[in-house]
Amino acid sequence: MTRLLLSLMLCAVWLPQVQAQGLSLDSCRALALRNNKQLNVARLKQDVARYNRKVMRTKYLPKVDAVGGYEYFSKEISLLNSNQKTAFGSLGTTATGAVGGNITQMITGLVQQGVITPELAQQLGGVLNKLTPQLAEAGNKLGQAVNDAFRTDTKNIWSGAVMVRQPIFMGGAIVAANKMADIGEKMAASDLELRRQTTLYDIDQAYWLVVSLRQKEQLAQSYRDLVKKLSEDVKKMIREGVATKADGLKVDVKVNEADMQLTQVEDGLSLAKMMLCQLCGLPMDLEITLADENVQTLAPVITETYEAADTTYAARPEIQMLENAIELSRQSTRLIRAAALPHVALTGGYMVSNPNVFNGFERKFAGVWNVGVLVQVPVWNWFESSYKIRAAKTATSIAVMELSDVREKVNLQVAQSQFKLKESLKRFHMANENMKSAEENLRCANLGFKEGVMEVTDVMAAQTAWQMAQSQKIDAEVGVKLSQVNVKKALGILN
Template sequence: MKGIVWLLLLSGAVPSSAATHVLSLDSCRAMALRNNKQLAVSELQRDVATNMRKSARTKYLPHVSAVGSYMYNSRELSILNDRQKGALSGIGTTATSGLAGSLQGFGEGLTDAQKAALDEALKVFGTTTDQALGNIGAQVTGLASALNAEGQKVVDAFRTDTRNIFAGSVMVTQPIFMGGSIVAMNKMARLGEQMAANGIDAKRQQTLFDVDNAYWTIVSLKNKKRLAESYLKLVGRLDSDVQKMIREGVATRSEGLSVKVRLNEAEMSLTQVNDGLVLARMLLCQICGLPLDTDIALADEDSCSLPTADATVYGSHSDAVNNRPELQMLQNAVDISKQATNLLKAGNLPQVALIGGYSFSNPNVFNGFQNKFGGVWSVGVLVRVPIWNWGDVAYKVRAAKGATAMANLELAEAREGVELQVSQSSFKLSEAGKKLTMAKASAEQAEENLRSANLGFREGVIQSTTVMEAQTAWLKAQSQKIDAEIEVKLSQVNLKKALGTLDD
C-alpha cells in the first residue's frame, strides 16, 4: 500500500511533457535569437570575413615556397657526336699507327752489314737489333693502349646521363612595396568584417521585430477572445431573457430570431478569434525555434489592460543614422568601393620584392657534370614597373569611381528614407497614444450605455433591439480599446526599429 502511495506521489511530481510553457517577451526574444537560422548564417558569414581579414594580414609577411620535380628522359643528352667519341677512344691507335709502320719498315730496310753493325753496337746493352725493335714496338703498342684509355676517359667525362633528372628549390619572397595593393586589401578585409557584423545586427533587430509583433498579436487576440466570450455571454443572456418574454407573450418571435442571429454571429466571431489565436501561437513558436504544436502561454496575455507608461520612445534622426545597421552596411559598401579603387590604382605603380632561396638538382654542373645532388644559394631584388597597358587600369579605376558614386547615392537615399521612417513612426506613436485615450473614454461610455440598456430592458422600458445596439457598441468600443493598446505597443516597436535601438 505504501509503495502505491509513493508511486502516485512520484508520478504527480514528474512534469508532463504537454505542460503549458509560460513565456515572457524577453524569453521569446532569447529563444528566437538562439534558434534563428538566418542569424546563424550571418554568424558564419562573420567568421568567413574574419578569416579573410586574417588571410589579408599574411600578405605583409614573407612567403616561403618549395618546389620539387623528377623527370625521366628516354634519351640522354650528348655533347660529343659519335665520330668524336670514336676519335677520342682510338686516339692512341691513330697516333702510334704511323710509328709502328716506320719501325717495321726500318727493320726490313736494313742490310745485313747494317744489321750486323747494329747488333755489334747493341751488345753493350745486351740485346740485338730485332730484340730492340721488338721492345720499341711493344712500348708503342702500350702507349697506344694508354692513349686510347685516356681518350675513353674523356668520352666518359663528357657523358651527361640526363635520363633521370631531380630538381628542387626553396624560395622566400618578402614584399617591399606593392603599389599600396596590400594595404587596400587589408582595409577591404576589415571593412568586410565590419559589414558582416552589421549584417548580424540587422538580422538580430529584424528577428526581435518579428518576435515583438507576433507576441503582441497573440496578446491582442487573447484579449479579443475574452471580449468575444463576454459578448457571447451577453447575447446568450439576452437570448434567454427574450425567449422567456416570448413564452410570456410580451415579445415577438421576430425579436427572438434577431437575437438568435446575433448569437450565431457572436459564436462565429469567437471561432474566428480562436483559429487566429492558434495560428498566431504557431507563428511565434516557429520564430522562437519551438515545435509548432508546443502549448505556450504568454506572460502578458491575461492582462486586462496593457501597460503603456513607457509609450514615449526617445531618439532623434541623428541617432537613427548612427545606430541603424542597414546604413552602416551601406557606409561599409562605400568604403570598400573606395579601397577597390586604390587596389586598381596599384596596377600602374611599381612593385618591389626581396627574393632569396636555395636551388638544387641531380645531376648538377657546379663542379663539372656530376650525377649527385648539388645546390646554390641566391638572393636578389625583383622590380616590376608597368610601362604600357593601353589604358586598361585607367578604365578600371574610372569604373570603380562610378561604383563608389552609386554607393554614395544609395547611402544618401537610404538616410533620407530612415529619417522619413523615424518621423512617420514618431507621428504614428503619438497618434496611437491619442487613439488609446479616446478608446478608453469610449469604452467607459459604452460600458455605461450597456448597463443602462440592460437595466431598462429588465424594467420593460427598452426593447431588445436597443439592448443589442448597446451590446454592439460595447463590443466595438472594447475592441477598439484593445486595438489601440496593441497599436501603441507595435508603434513603440516600429519606432525603436527605425531608431536602431530595438535591442534596448
C-alpha cells in the first residue's frame, strides 16, 4: 500500500512536468519501452522460457518420491482353506479317537492271547477313558494355535515407501529436451527484441506524425491568416470600387476552406497525440508538447551509411526466430527418435508396511531396501515412430524453406528502404527549392496585387501554391525521418 501511494505521488508530480517540459523522441521511446503491455508480456514469456530451461536441467538428476497409505479390506488374506482350518481345530478329537480305537483293539487282542487278564484290561480301559478327553482338549488347543499362527490379520494395512529413480539412458530424449528448452529461451529473447523494435518503430511513426500535423496546423493557421488578410484587402477595394463582389465571394470561399482545413488538422493532431500517449503508457487526455513540433525546419542529419551486411540476418529477430525454429524442429525429431530407443533407469527405495511379511505377518512396521535396473525396449508399434520421424523431418524442411523465403524478402525490404531513403532525400531538396520559388511567387503576386497589375485569383493561386509547397516541405522533412527509421528496422539496428 505504501509503495502504491508513493507511485501515485510520483506520477502526480511527474505528469505536470511532462506537460510543461515536453517530450523528446528519446523520452517517448523510454516511456513506451517501460509501459508497453505487449513488451511486458514478452518479458514475462522470457521468464517462463528461462524457468522451463531450469525445469529441463532437473531431468538429469535423480527423482525421489515418498508415498504412504491406508487400506481397509472386508476380508483378510488366508493361507489355510476352510477344511484345513476345521481339521486343525479338531486335531485333538480326531487324533484321540483314532488312537483310542487302536489301543482298545490292541488290549482286546492281548486278552484273547492270554497275555493279560480281563481285569487288567478293564483297568487299562478305565485309565484310557480318563485320559482321552484331556488329550483331545490339548490336541484341539494345539490345532487352534496352528490356525492362529497362520492368520494374517490383513484387513487394516498401513504402507509407505521412498522411491528413487535415476535415468541412465533415455535414448537422447533428455539431451534433446534440454536443447529445445535452450532454443525456447532464445526464441523468447528474439520475440522480445522483435516487439521492442516494433514498439520503437510505432513510436517513431506516431511521434513524427504528431510533429507533421503540428507543423501543418501552424501552416493552416498561416494560410488562413493570409486569405483573411487578402479578404480584408479585397473588401476595402470593393468599397473603393476597384474590385467586384465576385472577387470578394471568391476570397470568402477560400477563407471558409482554410477554416475547414484548420479544423481537420486540429482534429487529426488531437487523435495523433492520443495515439502517442497510448503507446507511451500515458493518459490519452494528457496535454503533451513534443520537443520537435515547433521546430521551423527539420533538417535531416544523416551521418550513417545504411548498407546491408552479413550481420543483417543476425540482427533481424525474425530471422533469428526462424533459425531457432529450424533447430527446434531438428531437436523435436531427435526427441521422437528417442522414444523408439531403449530406456534404462536405475531404481531404488525403501518400503515399509504394517502388518509386514518379513516375520510371519507381524503386526508392526517393518521395511526392506531394494535396488534395481529398469529397461524398456520398444518391440513393435506398426511403424508409428518411423512415420512420426518422417513428419518431423518434413516440418524441418518446411522451416528451412520459410527461412530462405524470409531472407529473400529481407533483402528486398532492405533494398526498398534504401531506395526510399534516397528518394526522400531527393524530395526534401526539391521541396526546399520549390518552397523558395513559391515564396518568391507569393511575394511577387502580393506586390503585383497592390500595384493593381494582378487579379485576386492570381494572389489566391500564389497562396495555394505556397501552402502546397510548404506542406510538401513538411512531408519531405518527416519522410526523411521515417525513411531512416524504415532502413534501421530493415537492417535490424533500430535502437
